[in-house]
Structures are given as structure tokens and as C-alpha cells.
Amino acid sequence: MEQERKLVHTTRIPVRWGDMDYYGHVNNTVYFRFCEQARVEWIEALGFAVDPNRGEGPVVINASCTFLLPVNYPATVIVKVYAGMPGRSSVMTWYEIFVEGDERLYAEGASKVVWTDVATNKSVPIPDGLRGML
Template structure:
């Protein structure tokens, strides 16, 4: 298997500031691997909420994660100041592939990068639905690759 290469900060059109917390460190003195997924989720949902494309409490359409992955290149640890780069690699009828990267303050190369796929579904039935226009419009500025 070919090892991925860390992406550059400039490869991501949106960056969400993410300070580490004391509780993010594990017994080995660095941010625990599962915490990166929390950073990813927070960055995407903060972006969508700020643009009116996510109504957590009452929206008729919700995104369910169906796939995730992450590659680690260098450790981060409290009290690092991080940013999460967000881009959209694929924009389908009812799904979105987000690609994300973690950058330490002042560093151009990612210390970790990953992806997750949301399938957007009707909140009540959990059946896939077409991406709402507001969501599609919010994601357009993040589109690269197949989505761009």
C-alpha cells in the first residue's frame, strides 16, 4: 500500500481554528487518534451551521457518516493551536465526500489528513434524499477534484 503524502495548507479552501484541550492528550503525550475525528466533525458542522445549511435540532435532512479514514504524519499535543482544513472531493446526489487535514499553527504541511462520507437522509425515514439547495450552495466553494 502506498503511504499518503501530507497535503499543503493551501489545498483546503476553508480552515476551522481548533485549539487542543488538555483532555485531548492520551497517556503517550499526544492527541489521541480518535480525537482527530471529533475535530473533523466539528469543522464540517461548524462550517455548515454558520452558512445556514445545517439545522441540528429541526432540519428535515441530516447527514449520516458511512465511511471514515485518517492518516497520521506528525503528532499534535496540548497546548497546540490547530486548524482543520476542509474541502469537498465528491458531491453526489445524496452524498458528500469531505477531505480534511489537521495543521499545527505555523506549519504548511498536514500533521494528519483524512476523509469522511456523509449520506444525507430524511430525518424521519432515514432514507437517502437529494442534497437540499442550501447545502449544495454552501458546499460549492469547498469543491475540488470531481466536485469542482
């Protein structure tokens, strides 16, 4: 996480029993869902509905996650979302995942989010209102 970034949103997500895999810890795919949920909450809290019927909105074009410690049920994860400086149509986001009551970092991730026209599937400029908040 070398680029300049700022904390923009924090959320709590309960771990469900079904989130675990054969090894008894949260499956790797679920970490991406944790990040997705936090990202959607952040964008919607800024007043921009994540809805395919709106004509344009955020699309993730790449995502990564480094799994540092296993998360086990029962737990509540704390997901911190960070954002970088926006480009014309995209913004880098980063995520830190903790378990409530534990200061250790369990996972960290990143994704590039591109504002996209739903009809054309092409990038469009980030709305000025959103850009101002970033």
C-alpha cells in the same frame, strides 16, 4: 486525495489537556472530532443547521484518518475542509490538519457525507441551495 476537490472551510481548534492520551499526544479519536467540528461549522456557515429536529441533514457513512505526526498540548490545530462534486445525496469531504505556526501536515482524512431524512434514516437529495454552493 485524488478526486477533484476545493477548499470550503478552515477553522482553528485549541487542543485541550484532556485530549492527550497515555503517550502524551492527542488521542487518535480526537482527530475525528477535529474533522467533525470543522465539517459542522462549514455546513452551518452555509445556512444549514445540523440539528436532528430539522427533519433532514448530514450523516457521515464512513471516515478515515492517516496520522502523520503527533500533536501535543499546548497547541491550536488548523483544520482545512475540502469538498468534492456532490452526487444525488452525498458528497466526499477531505481534511488536512496542521498545527498553528507549523507548515507540516499532521494528519489527513476523508469522510463521505450523506444527506438523510431523520425519520426514515434514508438518503434524500442534497438541498438545491447547498448543491449550488458546492
